[in-house]
Amino acid sequence: MVDGLFDFLRLFSVSFSLSCRWVVLTVTWFLAAGLKWGNEAIEQKSPYFHGVAWSIPAALTIAVLITSKIEGDVLSGVGAHVPVSSALHVDRFVNV
Numbered sequence: 001m002v003d004g005l006f007d008f009l010r011l012f013s014v015s016f017s018l019s020c021r022w023v024v025l026t027v028t029w030f031l032a033a034g035l036k037w038g039n040e041a042i043e044q045k046s047p048y049f050h051g052v053a054w055s056i057p058a059a060l061t062i063a064v065l066i067t068s069k070i071e072g073d074v075l076s077g078v079g080a081h082v083p084v085s086s087a088l089h090v091d092r093f094v095n096v
Helices: 002-034 039-044 046-067 087-093
Strands: none
Touching: 002 039, 002 046, 039 046
């Protein structure tokens, strides 16, 4: 149980965190290159960017853990993931 939970936290939470950080990087690039914001203006917004990049994956991870919608996959070797058998769960937790 603990190994599966660790796999889930490692794969689900970290992958969402990386995705959110990629979006934040894209937004900051747009602000700097497209709207000609200076480094100081972007740096003032950095606490908000970090908050978004960590709070959204944390909230989704907690929501999945609370609802107990975690499955294991023997063939891929992944200990735990959000099941794709139910379209409703995929829409809630994966396609955000």
